[in-house]
Amino acid sequence: QVQLVQSGAEVKKPGASVKVSCKASGYTFTTYAMHWVRQAPGQRLEWMGWINADNGNTRFLQKFQGRVTITRDTSASTAYMELSSLRSEDTAVYYCATLRGFFNYWGQGTLVIVSS
């Protein structure tokens, strides 16, 4: 069965960077794009960006341009999302997800806490 397994929770200081991984299994990794979505405590889902798992092309929400990097390692069927210059407002659960029609699978979420 399809699974997206994310790395564990992180606590970071303001100004630092965080890198979250998302290992896919149960399907051909390069067939579907991988999206990253975050949800601050008590807030709505916010789409951040996506990567074409086949060719590595990326697209980001403008508010994250320059701060977010999404990469993938096809040999490991793993996608990565790195967010830099962290601030308290970046405290959230970060999800990877496939979001393609019925092929819609989500990771379990990674809690990132930004606190001094």
Add this chain to the structure above:
Amino acid sequence: QSALTQPASVSGSPGQSITISCTGTSSDIGGYNYVSWYQQHPGKAPKLMIYDVSNRPSGVSNRFSGSKSGNTASLTISGLQAEDEADYYCSSYTSSSTVVFGGGTKLTVL
């Protein structure tokens, strides 16, 4: 890119039907048939309930249905049950090759 507009909350009694609206623009909902609806229980990842406006994934109850008219999509839940109480989010593909989510709607089953 602004979030799609959803009512903050809706409520209904068991057995009743409710509809949640999701309003966007011609650059997202109005321009594409790529509207999805998600159900999210506290502390859980979102679960897909409707994709491509009106399609139900395997395993989702036929009490859930979706539709779209112009720039507004809707999710209808019929025969409301206690376990339907959750947050619901719409999403759409956009003309910028991005995805946008709605603000979320809290459904309360009275």
